[in-house]
Amino acid sequence: xxxxxTVAPLRRRRSRRSVPWGAYSLLAVFTILFLFPVxxxxxxxxxxxxxxxxxxxxxxxxxxxxxxxxxxxxxxxSSTITGSLRGFYTVSxxxxxxxxxxxxxxxxLAGYALARMxxxxxxxxxxxxxxxxxxxxxxIAVPLYYMLSGMRxxxxxQALPFIGSAFSIYLFYTFFLNLPPQxxxxxxxxxxxxxxxxxxxILPNAKPAFASVAILxxxxxxxxxxxxxxxxxxxxxxxxxxxxxxxxxxQSTPNYGEMFAxxxxxxxxxxxxxxxxxxxxxxSVASLAVKG
Amino acid sequence: MSEIILRDVSxxxxxxxxxxxxxxxxxxxxxFMVVVGPSGCGKSTLLRMVAGLExxxxxEISIGGEVVNDFTPGERDxxxxxxxxxxxxxxxxxxxxxxxxxxxxxxxxxxxxxxxxAAEILSLTDYLKQRPGRLSGGQRQRVAMGRAIVxxxxxxxxxxxxxxxxxxxxxxxxxxxxxxxRRVGVATLxxxxxxxxxxxMGDRVTVLRAGVLQQVDTAQTLYDRPHNVFVASFxxxxxxxxxYATLNGDGTRLQVGSQSLAVSAETFVRRxxxxxxVGREVIVGIRPEDLTLEGAGETLVGRIGHIEALGxxxxxxxxxxxxxxxxxxxxxxxxxxxxxxxETALTQHVRNVARVxxxxxxxxxxxxxxxxxxxxxxxxxxSTGESIW
Numbered sequence: 282x283x284x285x286x287t288v289a290p291l292r293r294r295r296s297r298r299s300v301p302w303g304a305y306s307l308l309a310v311f312t313i314l315f316l317f318p319v320x321x322x323x324x325x326x327x328x329x330x331x332x333x334x335x336x337x338x339x340x341x342x343x344x345x346x347x348x349x350x351x352x353x354x355x356x357x358x359s360s361t362i363t364g365s366l367r368g369f370y371t372v373s374x375x376x377x378x379x380x381x382x383x384x385x386x387x388x389x390l391a392g393y394a395l396a397r398m399x400x401x402x403x404x405x406x407x408x409x410x411x412x413x414x415x416x417x418x419x420x421i422a423v424p425l426y427y428m429l430s431g432m433r434x435x436x437x438x439q440a441l442p443f444i445g446s447a448f449s450i451y452l453f454y455t456f457f458l459n460l461p462p463q464x465x466x467x468x469x470x471x472x473x474x475x476x477x478x479x480x481x482x483i484l485p486n487a488k489p490a491f492a493s494v495a496i497l498x499x500x501x502x503x504x505x506x507x508x509x510x511x512x513x514x515x516x517x518x519x520x521x522x523x524x525x526x527x528x529x530x531x532q533s534t535p536n537y538g539e540m541f542a543x544x545x546x547x548x549x550x551x552x553x554x555x556x557x558x559x560x561x562x563x564x565s566v567a568s569l570a571v572k573g
Numbered sequence: 574m575s576e577i578i579l580r581d582v583s584x585x586x587x588x589x590x591x592x593x594x595x596x597x598x599x600x601x602x603x604x605f606m607v608v609v610g611p612s613g614c615g616k617s618t619l620l621r622m623v624a625g626l627e628x629x630x631x632x633e634i635s636i637g638g639e640v641v642n643d644f645t646p647g648e649r650d651x652x653x654x655x656x657x658x659x660x661x662x663x664x665x666x667x668x669x670x671x672x673x674x675x676x677x678x679x680x681x682x683x684x685x686x687x688x689x690x691a692a693e694i695l696s697l698t699d700y701l702k703q704r705p706g707r708l709s710g711g712q713r714q715r716v717a718m719g720r721a722i723v724x725x726x727x728x729x730x731x732x733x734x735x736x737x738x739x740x741x742x743x744x745x746x747x748x749x750x751x752x753x754x755r756r757v758g759v760a761t762l763x764x765x766x767x768x769x770x771x772x773x774m775g776d777r778v779t780v781l782r783a784g785v786l787q788q789v790d791t792a793q794t795l796y797d798r799p800h801n802v803f804v805a806s807f808x809x810x811x812x813x814x815x816x817y818a819t820l821n822g823d824g825t826r827l828q829v830g831s832q833s834l835a836v837s838a839e840t841f842v843r844r845x846x847x848x849x850x851v852g853r854e855v856i857v858g859i860r861p862e863d864l865t866l867e868g869a870g871e872t873l874v875g876r877i878g879h880i881e882a883l884g885x886x887x888x889x890x891x892x893x894x895x896x897x898x899x900x901x902x903x904x905x906x907x908x909x910x911x912x913x914x915x916e917t918a919l920t921q922h923v924r925n926v927a928r929v930x931x932x933x934x935x936x937x938x939x940x941x942x943x944x945x946x947x948x949x950x951x952x953x954x955x956s957t958g959e960s961i962w
Contacts (some may be wrong), residue, residue, distance in 0.1 A: 463659035466626050471673035471720075472647030485663040 283485050322548070324441070325541035333537045349542035364548075365523075372436055373503060373520040374550075380441035380502040381495050387445050388494060395478060397465070410454070415466070419507065426511050432544030434515045443502055451496045456490035457483070484493025492561035504547070519549050575637045575727040576602050577623060577760050581957065582632035584618055586786075592618045593784045595632065598762045599817035600728070604961065607763045608774030611807070615784035617732055618763045624730050625649050637727045647676075648809040654722035656737060657711045660705035660720070667692075667701040670719045674848025691719040694753065711742045722757055726883055728771070729754065729761040735770065745960060747774055780804050801916040805858050805951055806900040809900040811888060811926040813858045813951065815898035824851040827947075834871040834945055846961050847952055855961065856898045858951035861888070866935065872942035877935055878923025889927045889935055891943070897924045900958075 325333040327345040332338075352415045353367060395407055425442055432438035464486065468478040484491075484548070507535075513519055518528070525543045529535060557560075577600040584593035584721075592615045600606040608616045619626040623634055625646035642651050660669050667688055674684045692698045695715040705713055714734065721729055749772055754761050765771055765833045771778045773794040780787040780795065780803070785936045788800040792808075797807035806812045809884070824841065826833045841848055864873075875891035902950055927943055934940060952961040 316585065325756060396893070418662060461659065463655045463657055465626075467659040467720075468660070468672075469626065469646040469652070469654045470624060470649075470651060472676040474647075477676075482661055486661075 305483070325538065326545045328538055328541075330536045330538040331332070333541060347441055349536075349538040351500045352536075353539055353546075368517060369519055369524040370535055372518055372542075373522070374507075375436050375503050376439045376520060377499055380443045380498050383444040383468050384442070384446055384498050385491055385494060388449035389453045389484075389491065390479075391445075391450045391481065392455050395449050395454045396457035396460075397462070407454070410447045410450050412450055416447075418442075422507060422511065425508075429512070433512050434518050437517060438512050439505075439518070439520065440502070442508065443498070443505070446498060449498060452494055452497075453487075453490055455488055456487060460486060486560040492558040494559050496555055496562055496573050502550055503554075576600060576635075577606075577728050577762060578635045579580075579619075579623070579634075580616070580633040582619075582622065582634060583630050584622060584627065585630040585669075586616070591784060593622070593630075594786075596784075596786050598779060598786065598789065600762055602678065602760055603758045605754055605763065605776045605824075606779060607762045607765060607770035607771040607777075608767055608779045608781055609765055609807075611774075611780035611832060612766050613783075614781045616781050618784075619781070619857075620653075620730050620762055620764045621734050624651060625655050628897040631762055650724075650727045651728050652726040652728075653732065654717045654721050654734040656829060657735040658714055658717040658734075658737075660713060661727070662705055665698060665704055666708070666716050666719075669705065669716055670723050670765050670931045673720070673724050675758075680852070685713060687723045687725075688719075690730055691723045694722070694756070695719050709737050709898075711746060712834075714738060714746055718753060722753060725757075728759050729763075731761065731763040732961060733765050734763075736765070736767070743770075752887065761805055769810055772808065778808075783805075789840075798960070798962075799951065800960055802858070802898070802953040802960075805953070805960070809860060810926065811861050813860050814864070814925045815856055815900070815953075816860050816893070816925075817854060817896040817898055817911050817955075818852045818857040820847075820851050822852050824834055827857060829857065829873060830893055832873055832893075832895070834873065834947060835945065840950075842951060843948075844962050850952070850961060851956075856953040856955055856958075858953060859945060860949065861926045863946040864929075865947045866927075866929050866933050866941065866943065868944040871945050871947060873945055874942050875927075876923075877937050877939050879937055882931070882933060884931065884933055887929045888931055889931055889936065890923045891925050891941070892923045893925055 305366065310317075317340075324342060325339060325344075327347070327350055328339060329340050329346060329348065332342055376468075385555045391410075395403070395410070429441065430436050460483065465478050473481065491546055504522055505520075506526070509520050509523050510526075513523060516524075521543075525540070526546060528543060532539075577598075579596050579598040579769045582593060582596045582598075583591065585591045596619065598606075608619060609614050622629050623636075625644060625648075629642050629797060636649055636651065659665055661672065661960065663671065670691055671684050674687060677686075679888075688701070689698075692701055693719060697712070697715055700708060700712060705716060707717065714737075716915055717734065733748070738746060743878050747770065763774065772795075775792060777789055778792055778795055779789045779959045782803050788795060790798075795804060795808045799808060802815065806815060816918070818827050820826075820836065821828060821833075824847075825836055827836050862938060873893060878890040878892055881889070882889040953959065954961055
């Protein structure tokens with residue numbers, strides 16, 4: 282009796298203590314590996330160029346400065362040849378706005394039609410959408426360039442090819458497929474037409490899908506480089522991604538502090554956008570409330 | 574006038590599958606009509622055709638004297654309660670109930686009046702500002718009812734509205750739905766696969782099988798005088814015992830396996846057509862409550878398989894050395910179903926059920942004589958399955 286009573290708590294204590302240190306260390310290494318570049322980008326943007334490249338010490342600077350941000354604004358706001366920072370932001374924002382807003386309208390309707398309506402060629406169209414998802418943009422960039430070359434150096438042309446997105450359509454399609462059709466049937470019986478049903482019943486319950494598509498397409502368009510590089514040659518229509526590239530090209534000796542600062546300026550809107558929409562991105566409400 | 578009348582209504586899908594076969598049915602004003610049948614029998618399709626959610630391939634549906642085949646669901650002026658309630662998750666209870674009224678552009682005052690009234694009837698007043706996601710199953714069910722009654726529609730359609738509720742709540746909601754229907758007094762078409770629900774709720778019950786209407790009658794008539802062997806086996810729980818049997822040459826005895834039962838002359842008076850079956854094989858149907866352990870008269874000896882004690886009664890499952898008739902449900906013929914059952918040795922010899930008094934002294938494995946109330950036995954034609962009267 283006495284033996285068992287002493288052994289049992291010991292065993293229990295040991296099992297409580299057996300923290301999987303190996304797994305934790307591995308996770309810690311990966312976490313550092315993934316987070317360090319972000320940290321380096323941010324901290325480097327507040328360091329002088331020489332400090333920013335000073336090996337491991339760059340990660341723990343002795344003093345921080347706003348000089349990089351200051352010189353960036355000086356360079357870009359003053360110079361009419363290279364364009365202004367405000368201009369780049371405006372272009373990037375406009376392009377993203379057109380792509381995200383236009384995309385939400387066009388792709389949600391397409392996804393809804395594919396999920397709910399019966400029409401001739403439905404299967405073929407769905408298959409086509411799936412095929413289009415796997416075709417990389419680079420493959421169609423050159424034909425697109427010839428199709429749209431007349432619109433070069435405009436804001437619209439930077440957005441146009443990305444409004445309709447097979448990936449977004451597919452995302453909407455799968456979401457609507459899982460939405461209980463009885464919601465629409467109830468609305469029909471209540472006397473709502475198809476548009477009203479979509480706007481008043483479907484749309485409010487599809488926030489997670491809309492948020493996901495908005496975030497994904499915003500990230501994609503905000504950081505797109507190849508297409509604006511092909512379609513723009515004038516600083517007044519450069520988006521941020523091209524401007525940062527030009528900054529590197531302009532400087533005889535690269536100023537990494539400034540580059541880091543520009544990098545931060547490029548990332549901040551994306552992070553902000555994500556933070557605003559992430560609560561719907563993660564939450565899936567509709568199915569919870571409908572089932573009994 | 575708000576009758577629902579179906580004339581020769583059929584539904585054939587694009588792939589050629591015929592879900593509904595020429596159904597004639599009238600739901601009278603204020604009547605509570607239940608459509609019951611096994612899953613896949615087309616009962617929901619039928620309801621959805623009335624609602625306008627499915628097109629009508631053939632025939633005519635009229636509501637309140639008006640043919641509505643070409644009307645949209647909204648134009649039919651019906652209210653429907655769905656199995657999963659289909660409440661709008663993003664709207665409060667109040668907005669859910671008021672939605673159809675808002676679409677009909679009723680005045681704010683009138684909407685308010687009707688919503689308040691419905692909420693009072695359904696005890697939902699405290700929940701008006703909540704969203705459906707925060708309500709219990711029973712409350713959601715009430716909201717769905719509220720959404721239906723505020724419309725003051727020509728008819729109610731209900732598609733298995735209680736199947737998502739637990740057993741106790743289901744019984745409670747049954748009576749609530751009935752009370753509301755009586756109060757509103759509109760024709761109601763109620764679909765369920767649960768025959769107990771059908772029997773307890775319907776003024777009349779329609780039995781459907783594979784898209785074909787079997788019988789429309791009051792619950793008691795369906796139970797006492799089923800038109801065919803399907804209705805006989807479907808209505809009643811536990812279901813009727815169905816056995817192959819042969820009427821002997823002079824019609825005085827019915828051979829059931831190795832045993833036989835006396836057939837009185839009175840049986841032939843009550844069922845004159847039975848005379849034509851003398852010397853032939855028939856299906857005999859005996860309700861579980863018509864087999865008793867005590868009493869007089871003819872007996873069938875069966876070996877007890879297992880016993881379910883329900884407190885108020887015992888459900889005794891027993892085997893006979895006679896062949897059971899198996900009613901095909903859907904998909905697969907009777908023979909296939911029977912073959913399948915033969916393979917499962919466990920059920921092979923215990924396919925008959927008796928409902929006996931509680932505390933009866935019966936033990937598993939015993940061979941027990943069951944007294945048969947022959948005057949209450951049913952007879953069916955072996956080839957057509959029709960009742961012999």
